[in-house]
Amino acid sequence: xxxxxxxxxxxLAAPFIARGKAQAQAPSRKETLLLVQEYGPNSLDxxxxxxSQPVNGVALNCYDRLLRFKPVPIPGGGGHQVAMGxxxxxxxxxxxxxxxxxxxxxxxxxxxxxxxxxxxARDVKWSLDRAVSIGGFATTQMKAGSLExxxxxxxxxxxxxxxxxxxxxxxxxxNLAVTIPFVFDAELAIKNSGGxxxxxxxxxxxxxxxxxxxxxxxxxxVETIYVRNDDWACGKLPQLRRVIxxxxxxxxxxxxLMERGxxxxxxxxPPKDFKDLLDGxxxxxxxxxxxxxxxxxxxxxxxxxxxDVRLRQAVAFVMPYEKILQASLFGRGxxxxxxPATPKVAWPQPFTYRTDVAKAKALVDAAGGxxxxxLYFDAGNATVAEPMxxxxxxxxxxxxxxxxxxxxxxxxxxxxxxxxxNPMVINRFAGWxxxxxxxxxxxxxxxxxxxxIAAYQNPELDKLVDQARFTSDKAIYEQSVIDFVKLVDxxxxxxxxxxxxxxxxLQKTIxxxxxxxxxxxxFRYLTKA
Amino acid sequence: MLRLIxxxxxxxxxxxxxxxxxxFLLTRVLPGDTAAYFAGPAASPEAIAQIRSxxxxxxxxxxxxxxxxxxxxxxxxxxxxxxGQPVTADLAQRLPASAELTLAGLLLAMAxxxxxxxxxxxxxxxxxxxxxxxVATAGVSLPVFFTGLLLVYVFYFLLGWSPxxxxxLDVFASEPARVTGLYLVDSLxxxxxxxxxxxxxQLILPAVxxxxxxxxxxxRMTRASMLAVLGADFVRTARxxxxxxxxVIGTYAFRNAMLPVVTTLGxxxxxxxxxxxxxxxxxAWPGVGSYAVEALIASDYAPIQGFVLTMxxxxxxxxxxxxxxxxxxxxxxxxxx
Numbered sequence: 001x002x003x004x005x006x007x008x009x010x011x012l013a014a015p016f017i018a019r020g021k022a023q024a025q026a027p028s029r030k031e032t033l034l035l036v037q038e039y040g041p042n043s044l045d046x047x048x049x050x051x052s053q054p055v056n057g058v059a060l061n062c063y064d065r066l067l068r069f070k071p072v073p074i075p076g077g078g079g080h081q082v083a084m085g086x087x088x089x090x091x092x093x094x095x096x097x098x099x100x101x102x103x104x105x106x107x108x109x110x111x112x113x114x115x116x117x118x119x120x121a122r123d124v125k126w127s128l129d130r131a132v133s134i135g136g137f138a139t140t141q142m143k144a145g146s147l148e149x150x151x152x153x154x155x156x157x158x159x160x161x162x163x164x165x166x167x168x169x170x171x172x173x174x175n176l177a178v179t180i181p182f183v184f185d186a187e188l189a190i191k192n193s194g195g196x197x198x199x200x201x202x203x204x205x206x207x208x209x210x211x212x213x214x215x216x217x218x219x220x221x222v223e224t225i226y227v228r229n230d231d232w233a234c235g236k237l238p239q240l241r242r243v244i245x246x247x248x249x250x251x252x253x254x255x256x257l258m259e260r261g262x263x264x265x266x267x268x269x270p271p272k273d274f275k276d277l278l279d280g281x282x283x284x285x286x287x288x289x290x291x292x293x294x295x296x297x298x299x300x301x302x303x304x305x306x307x308d309v310r311l312r313q314a315v316a317f318v319m320p321y322e323k324i325l326q327a328s329l330f331g332r333g334x335x336x337x338x339x340p341a342t343p344k345v346a347w348p349q350p351f352t353y354r355t356d357v358a359k360a361k362a363l364v365d366a367a368g369g370x371x372x373x374x375l376y377f378d379a380g381n382a383t384v385a386e387p388m389x390x391x392x393x394x395x396x397x398x399x400x401x402x403x404x405x406x407x408x409x410x411x412x413x414x415x416x417x418x419x420x421x422n423p424m425v426i427n428r429f430a431g432w433x434x435x436x437x438x439x440x441x442x443x444x445x446x447x448x449x450x451x452x453i454a455a456y457q458n459p460e461l462d463k464l465v466d467q468a469r470f471t472s473d474k475a476i477y478e479q480s481v482i483d484f485v486k487l488v489d490x491x492x493x494x495x496x497x498x499x500x501x502x503x504x505x506l507q508k509t510i511x512x513x514x515x516x517x518x519x520x521x522x523f524r525y526l527t528k529a
Numbered sequence: 530m531l532r533l534i535x536x537x538x539x540x541x542x543x544x545x546x547x548x549x550x551x552x553f554l555l556t557r558v559l560p561g562d563t564a565a566y567f568a569g570p571a572a573s574p575e576a577i578a579q580i581r582s583x584x585x586x587x588x589x590x591x592x593x594x595x596x597x598x599x600x601x602x603x604x605x606x607x608x609x610x611x612x613g614q615p616v617t618a619d620l621a622q623r624l625p626a627s628a629e630l631t632l633a634g635l636l637l638a639m640a641x642x643x644x645x646x647x648x649x650x651x652x653x654x655x656x657x658x659x660x661x662x663x664v665a666t667a668g669v670s671l672p673v674f675f676t677g678l679l680l681v682y683v684f685y686f687l688l689g690w691s692p693x694x695x696x697x698l699d700v701f702a703s704e705p706a707r708v709t710g711l712y713l714v715d716s717l718x719x720x721x722x723x724x725x726x727x728x729x730x731q732l733i734l735p736a737v738x739x740x741x742x743x744x745x746x747x748x749r750m751t752r753a754s755m756l757a758v759l760g761a762d763f764v765r766t767a768r769x770x771x772x773x774x775x776x777v778i779g780t781y782a783f784r785n786a787m788l789p790v791v792t793t794l795g796x797x798x799x800x801x802x803x804x805x806x807x808x809x810x811x812x813a814w815p816g817v818g819s820y821a822v823e824a825l826i827a828s829d830y831a832p833i834q835g836f837v838l839t840m841x842x843x844x845x846x847x848x849x850x851x852x853x854x855x856x857x858x859x860x861x862x863x864x865x866x
Contacts, residue, residue, distance in 0.1 A: 034700055039823075042613040049580050050567035050610050135579040204613060220612035220619070221823075222696060222815045244700050248813040252678055253694050256686050262693040380826075410826050414565035450565075450574070 031241040033510070033528060035521060036254045036263040040224050040247045044215060045203040046179050049136035056179040057245075057520035061226060063182035063209035064091045064234045066106050066124065066161070067173065071514055071525070078286035079513030080525070084434040087173055090234045091119060091183055091210070092161075101168055101472070106161045111233035113185040113210045121155035126186035128153045128163075130198050138180050144433065145175025168472055171433055178432050179518045184208050212238050212524045221247055226523060239512075239527045258283055258505050264528065266505045267521060270383045274503040275330040284508055287501035288515045289334050292439050293430030294348035295384070296336075296494040297375075297392065298453035304423035306454075310367040312492040315424075316353040317360035318395045325498050328387035332503055336496035343485035345478045347436035348499050351489045361399045370400020377405075377426040378413040385426050388497065392426075420448075420455040427453055428500065432517045436481045437468035444493055454493035461487055534849065541845045548841040549601070549834075553594055556830040563828045567610050584610075597834070606838070607831030611823050616835035619820060624839065625710025626697060627816035630808070631801045633713075633732055634739025635794065642744050643790070646751025650759060651778060661748055669745035674807035677738040681811065684734060692730045696813040702727040735812040739805055743797045750793040754786040761785075787858050795851040799844050 042052045046059035068090040069082030089095060092106040111119040129150040132142045142148065146169035154162040165172060175181070185208040192206070193199035202208075207215045212235065213226040226243040246263075248254050255273045257263035259282065269277075278285040299306035299315060306312050321337035339350030364370060375392060377385040386407065393403040403424070408416050416422060429451050431439050442451045446462040461484055468480040488494070502519055514525040564581035581587045585596065600607060606616035641664075649661035684691040692699055697712055705715040705724050712728035758764060759782055767777045806818035817836060824832035855862040 029701070032700075036695075042609075042611055049583060050613075052611075136576045140576050219622070219815075220614050221623075221820065223700075246695055246700065246813065248695065249810040249819060250678075250813070253681065253811055253813060256681060257693055257695070260686060260689070260693065262695075410566060412562075412828075415562040418562075418565060 030528065031239075033240050033243045033264045033523065033526060034262070035243060035245045035265045035267070036248045036257055037245060037266070038247070038249060038251070038254075038268045040220065040222075040245060041218070042220060043204045044207050044218065045200070046182070047131050047134050047138040048200055048204050049134070051137070054245075054520060056518035058207070058215065058224075059179040059182050060211075060516060060518060060520055061213040061243075061523050062207045062211040062215060063184070064111065064119075064211050065177055065179075065182050066090060066092045067095065067177040069174070069177050069517070074286065074288055074515065076287070078284065079511075079515065081288050081291075081515040082517060084174055084291070084517075087177055090177075091124070101165075103162055103164045104173065105156070106163075108159045108161060109233050111210050112231055113188070113208065114214050114229060115185055115188050115208070117185060117187060119183065119185075119210050120158045121161040122158075123186040124161045124183050125150075125153045125155045126189075127183045128181055130184070131181050134198050134200075141178065141180045141432075142175070144438070145169060145171040145173075147172065147175060147181070167470065169470060170472070171435065171438065171469075174433055179516075179520075183210065185210070210234070213243065216242075223247060235524060238524045240523055243523045245521075258507070261507060264507050264510050265521065265526075269503070269505060271328075271330040271332040271500075271503070274332055274505065277505050282508075284506045284510070285503055286506065286513050286515075287332060287503045289499050290430050290502045290519070291434040291517060292347060292432070293428065293502075294336060294499050295329075295333070295388070295426070295428045295497045297497065298425045298427060298494045299492065300421065300423050300454055301491075301493050302455040302457070303421050305371050305373055306423055308367045309491060310363045312495070313353075314360040314363035314367070314399060315396070315401075316351065316492050316495045317356045317363065318399050319353070319495060319497060320355055320391055320395050321497060322355075324388050324391050327391060328384050329498055329500060332501040333498040334501075336498055339489075343482050343489065345436070345481045347439050347481075347485070348496055349485065351492070351496055353492075353495070355395075357398055364399045364401065370402070372402040372404065373423045374404045374406050375424040375426065376408055376413075376416055376422050378410060379407045380410040380413070381426075381428065382407060384428075384500075388426055414450065417453045418450050420453070422453070425453045427451075430519075434517070436485065437465050440465050440484060440488070441469065444488060456491070456493035458487070458491065461491075534853075537849055537852070538845075541849075545838075545841060545845070548838060549598070550594075552834045552837040553597060556828075556833050557590060557593075559825075559828055563610065563830065566827055601838075606835035609824065609832040610829045611827050611832065612820075616831050619832065620817065620835055620839055621710070623815055623817045623820050626814060627802050627805070627809075627818065629697075629711040629713065630732065630735055630814060630816060631739065631798060631805065632711075633736035634801065634805075635743060635798055637736055637740035638743040638747055638797075639794070641740070642747035643751055645744075646748045646790075647755055647778065647783060649748070649752045650755030653756065658752075661752060665745040665748045668741045668743075671741065672807070673738055673742050673805065674811055676741050677735065677808050677811035680734045680738055691734050692727075694734065694812045695731070696815060697728060697731055698724070699727050699731070731812075735808050735814055738808050738811075739801055743801060746793055746797055747790065751786070751790050754789045755782060758782045758786040784858060788855060788862075791851055791854055791858065795847050799840070799847055802840070802843070 041055040041058050043055050044058050045051060046055045067087045069084060070086040070088050071080035072083045074081050091108055091111060093109045095104055095106045097104050108119060108121060113119060131138045132147055132150060146166050148166060152164045156162050188208045189199040189203055192202040212229055212232040214229050216225040216227045218224045224245045228238055228241045251269050251273060254266045255269060258266050274285050277283045299312045301307060321335050325331060325333055325335050336348060336350045338354040339352050341352060343349055375389055377389055389405045393405060396403050417425060429443055431442060442449050444452055444456045444461060445465050446457050464480045464484040468477050471477050504513060506513060509529040510526060512525040512527040514522040516522050564577045564584060564586060567580055585593060609616050609619055612619055645661050649658040652658060681694050685694060702724055705712055705719045705721055708715050708718050713725060716725040716728055764777060764782050767781050806822050809816040809819040821833060821836040
C-alpha cells in the first residue's frame, strides 16, 4: 500500500535510485549512443511527400543506395566529410560507365533485406521508379540529376542493373548517392501496400530496407530507437549496437545534457552554444563549412528600389561582414567578403566587396538618395538571422536606407518568398550536390525556382549556368563557372554574407564522425570508447 | 442527477458546434501555405501543387468543411503532417502526459497554497501573510521557462540530484503497460516500483515548475475568500458559541470559502493543460501544448483543430464537474439544467 509518507519518501529518494540504476546498466549504455536533437522524423520514408529533414537520417542509416560518397578527412580534423566527385559502391559491388557515356551498369552485392530476402535488381528498379514517379521533393531531386523516367531503369538480371541516361549530366551519378534513391524491399512493400501503387502508408510507418540499422521503435515527437542489422553487407559492421535519438526541443536542455555527459551527441545547437562548448574544451565540436551553403541577403531585381544595380552594389559595400560573422554566427562560419578579382572554380566564395561606407554612400547618392524598405527573414532561423538583420539595419541607416525588419513564421515564409515581391530577404540556401552551377540553378537561374528570391532574370547567366551543367569539357566548365561568378559578383542579386559551419557536439568518447551532405547523423561510422 | 447532467450536456452542444466551425475557419485564414512548407527545400511549383491536392487544400472551403465534419463524426481528426500520425493517436499519446504533469503540478500547488492562503487570512498582517504575498508575487512574475531552466540548472546541472531532463522516462527505462496513460498510475497497476520511481523522478522538476507558477492564483483566491467568510455573521456566531478555533476555521469557514477556490482550480487546471508549452519544451515533455504550437508554426491544420476541439470538450466536462462539486460542497447551490 502506498501511504502519503512512503510516496513522499520514494519521491525524495527517487533521483538517487535513478542514478544507481543507470550505473547498473553501464554495459548496455556503452554500446548505446544517445543522440539529442531538436525534432525527429515525421515519417520513415524520405521519398514520401512532406518528409521532414530528420527523415534523411532514417534513409541514410536504415536503407542502402547503389552508390555512396567517399569519406575524406575533414581538413581541421575531427572526422570525415565526403568527396562529391568520388563515389564508391554501396549496394553496388562495382559499376561501370558505358563507352558512349550514355548509361551505367551496376553489379549488386549479395546483400539481404531485414526481412531476409536477397536484394535483387528488381527491387532497385521498383525503388528508383518510385522516386521519379511519387512526386514532390523526391521527384524534383531525381530530376536534378536527369533521372526522370522509369524507362531509364533496367533490371538486366537478378544482380545486374542499368541506368540509361537522358543526357550527359555530371550530377547523375552523385545524385544516386543522396538520400532519395535508396532501395526498398519491393516485395514486402507491395505485399503490405493495401493496393497503393507505391505503398506510401506502409513505408511511412515501416522500414523495409537492407541498411545497417533497423528502426526498433518510433514515437513521433518523442524518440526513435535504432538497432544494428548484424547482417549488413554493404560496409564495415558498425560498432554501435543501439542508437536512441531523443527529441529535446529546448537547446538549453540539450546543452545541459551534453555538458553533464548524459547525452553523447547533439545536433543543431545555436552557434553561441557551440562556441562556448568549444571554448570549454570538455566536449568535441566538429565543424564543417556547409558545402554549397551560404547565408545571403537577396535583393529583388524586378520590383522595388533594388532594380537599380547601383543600390544592390551599395548594399554589398555597406554590409558589416566581420561583425555579422562574430555577432550572429559567433565565428562559426567563413567570411564572404574581400575575394580576389578573378574568382576560383568554387561556390560559395567571397565576392570582391568589402565594407566601405563612403563608396556605398556615393552609389546611393548617384542612384537618387535614401529610401525606406523592408527586410524579411524566416522566424525559424531567428537565432542567427535576427542579429544579422539588426546589424544590417544599422549599417544601411548610415547610407540613408531605412529598414523595417519583418520576421515571418515558417509556414508563411515560403508564401512570402514565392511572391517574389519582397525587396530584401535574408535566407540560407544549401544544395546537397556541391557544384556552383547547381547552386545558381536553384537561386539565380531564369527558371525562377522558389529560391530565386531576388527574381533574377538574365539570359546571359542562364546560358553560362546551363553550359556548365551539361558540358563534359573541363576547360569549358571552369571558364563558365568563373564567368558566371564574375557576373553575379557584378550584378549582386544576392549579397553573400557568410558560409555557415555545420557543427556537431560530441563527447570525447565518441569517434568516427562522418559529415553527410544531408546533414543528418551517420551512425554507421560512429564509435564509442 | 443523471437527468441534470444530460440536460447540462445538451446545452453545450451548440458551443461545441461553434468551436468546430470557428477553429476550421480560423485555421484556414491563418496566413501561410501548408503545402509550400511541407514541400520541403528545393520544391518546384508542381511539387507544391501536388501536395496541395493530396491534402485536399485545392478544394473550395465548404467542400473541405463537409469532408472534415464527415471524418470527425467517425472519430477521425485527420493526419498530422508534423508527426505523420493520425491526430487522434497523437492526442491519445500526449494528453495523458500533459494531464499527469498538470495534475501533479496542481496537487503540489494546492498542498502549499491552500494552507498558506488560509493561514494568511487567519493571521492577517502577520509574517505569514507577507510570506503569502511574496510567494504569490514571485510565482506569478517568474516566467515558467525561467523557473524551469533555473531548476534544471541547479538540481540537474550543478547538484546532479535530478535525473536528466529527457522527457517522461529515462532512456533505459521502459514504458509501463498502458492502462490510463499516466505513467505513475500505470506503473503502480503493473506493480512495477522501478518504473514508478523513474517516472516520478522525471516528473518532480517540471511539476514543481508548474506548481510555482500556479501557486499565486490559488493562494490569493483562498486568502481573499477566507477573509470574506471570516468576516461573516455565522463565523462570529460560531465563535460566540464557544466553538474551538480549529473547528470554526476548518469546518465552517473553509468549507464556505471553497466555492471560489474550486472555480479557480478548474480555471488553473484547464489553462495549464494546454498552456505549459514552455515547461514541455524545457523538460522535453511530450505534451499537447508543444504539439499544438509546433503544428501552428507549420500551419498544420488537423492537429490545431483537434487540439482546440479536445480542449473545448475538456473544458466543458471540467466545468460540469466543478458545478457538480459545488452541490457537494454547498448543498444550497442547486444545479439547474
